[in-house]
Amino acid sequence: MDSPVPPHPSEPRPRRRDRHGRGMRGPVAPPQVPMSASRSETFRDLVQDSVERLERRWPQLADVDFQVLDVPGTLGDTVPLGRAVSAEKGQPAQIVVYRRPVEIRTKSRDERALLVHEIVVEQVAELLGLAPESVDPRYGQD
Template sequence: MAWRRTRDSQRRPAIARAQRHGRHGREGRSAVVRPPLPPLETRIDRFDLAVGTSAEFLRSAWPELRDVSFEIADMPPAAGDQGIPRWTVLGDARRIILYRVPIERLSHLHRNDDLHRRMMVESCVFRAAAEYLDRDPWDLGPDRFRFL
């Protein structure tokens, strides 16, 4: 049986609705989801934190690195013969420059999660410092990754 209107409903005058009402006579509703808020911690912040903590560990363990400046740049000025560098060591200027985008984007992680991304950043800091000191990276912090 189909639904039919009664005569009373056909005779009622149309109700003038305010502009804020929708087609069903209800008020307009607010959005269910608020506008997206900026994340509390960005990828850049996590990268800076990983570089900073690794650099502080190395400075405390190796007196030769106490006056070395660990800097972060987005990209290297140009690709070299061996590809895109992950860092640049400037021994005369006592600077180590780490390039965030190549480290984050060109690293091949076997598991893509926060821990492995942080370990990749820390390993780049260790390898750059080892290049600066002309040592093996495992000599710089032999107890650093023992319990991982």
């Protein structure tokens, strides 16, 4: 005699990851936690913090375009950490900070923040035709 064959469901049951009643799995860290920020995003934040610090004293910096690039385009004998480009017809003034050369020269986030601020101050001073000490009185004291 043939034994009855149980009917197969037409769709497989969905697998659930709610083992042991602990809830569904989610991301390791929510997006607002610093752990989920990439190195380039963290570096941009350092540059932005420095710019905001200087804009309080120098409102004309609102017209300057601040950029972060990974590395300078052409490498000579020395690798620049930043560059200032004066405004031209239809183009705003630009200040560029190069991320990788700065990261190579620093070991911690605090060192990186200090170096980024020095670079931004030096480039702003060059753009405005002033001494770095007049752009930020605390320049070189940290």
